[in-house]
């Protein structure tokens with residue numbers, strides 16, 4: 204039977220996947236032994252229980268990573284094209300990061316007091332993104348949490364608007380989705396039921412829906428990625444969408460935050476700079492500090508004023524906004540961010556990854572066409588992707604409808620068995636800074652061989 208969405212035979216996909224899963228298991232006996240041991244001390248035998256659900260096969264356990272390559276405990280080596288969900292865009296163990304982190308560690312990693320690197324990092328983030336003031340957390344999730352809280356204080360409103368298909372981390376407000384009837388519901392267990400009243404979800408690229416939602420003037424913040432990069436592959440904005448978003452948020456007194464945790468990889472200042480967007484707040488993290496725990500949120504001077512504490516007559520400080528954490532903005536993460544920003548995420552590095560990303564997307568597209576498959580291959584800077592329909596998607600709902608979980612999981616295990624790793628299923632490959640033409644060749648070879656097998 205040919206699947207409606209993807210144009211490939213369902214039974215063939217299942218048959219190939221079963222064979223590839225068995226081949227993967229045979230090559231990972233030491234990982235299998237470790238997970239058995241680990242089940243006694245961790246739910247599902249992994250540090251984060253959900254990690255197991257990400258794979259149909261057992262997760263492999265890692266011995267080390269260098270450059271673009273991972274080696275697992277069984278001695279298998281992979282070129283990593285998901286680079287740990289973009290947190291390792293700088294590569295594994297790049298020399299400037301190893302040096303900066305080792306030197307800082309030797310001097311002390313955390314003081315609950317600032318180090319000068321925080322000024323250098325803030326200067327550099329401000330130069331890149333064009334917003335002048337910055338604050339730090341230990342993850343992008345927490346940076347989004349704090350951006351939302353300060354937006355509530357700034358506007359005197361409580362609700363947040365996000366777009367269907369988004370992912371902004373594991374904060375309650377962002378763990379909601381639309382059900383089949385278009386109602387907002389919690390996405391995972393443990394999220395309080397009343398969270399759904401605080402988040403409004405509308406389709407990306409739908410200006411009328413956005414206008415209707417904002418005209419009630421009860422939304423503090425629109426939080427979005429400039430291009431949606433999670434859950435549904437790659438969803439790009441229609442011409443004029445961001446201009447309409449800026450106009451409508453300004454007209455209704457709503458703040459606008461761009462989450463560039465993933466999209467910063469397109470170049471210095473991310474898509475905000477590349478597309479000349481005008482945010483009130485910017486959020487980033489992950490590879491900005493080379494994958495060390497790090498989150499940052501930038502803001503206008505006006506918003507920063509809300510955080511400025513003024514002393515009362517007895518030296519007391521009032522009007523605190525709910526932000527902060529003991530190890531946020533610590534010396535080690537700041538040293539890592541300084542080294543990553545100034546020595547690794549350079550104009551040359553971005554140009555290199557963009558060139559490889561274009562090559563990768565072009566090669567994947569050519570192969571799709573040569574095999575006569577009705578798939579679309581989106582491209583954004585260093586990143587390519589795959590959508591199992593011929594046209595690009597315009598909304599999250601279209602993305603979910605085009606998804607094919609079995610096929611996506613086959614792609615991953617097929618590539619893994621040929622030395623190419625993509626941790627997040629369906630995300631699409633990304634070329635990190637140490638990526639080479641030979642790495643792109645390896646991906647394209649694996650991709651081409653899969654399409655051969657699918658269409659044989």
Ligand SMILES: Cc1ncc(COP(=O)(O)O)c(C=O)c1O
Nearest residue numbers: 342343344370371372462464465
């Ligand atoms: C756009 C975006 N924002 C925020 C996050 C959360 O990042 P973290 O897991 O580092 O908190 C992610 C993670 O994938 C993301 O893709």
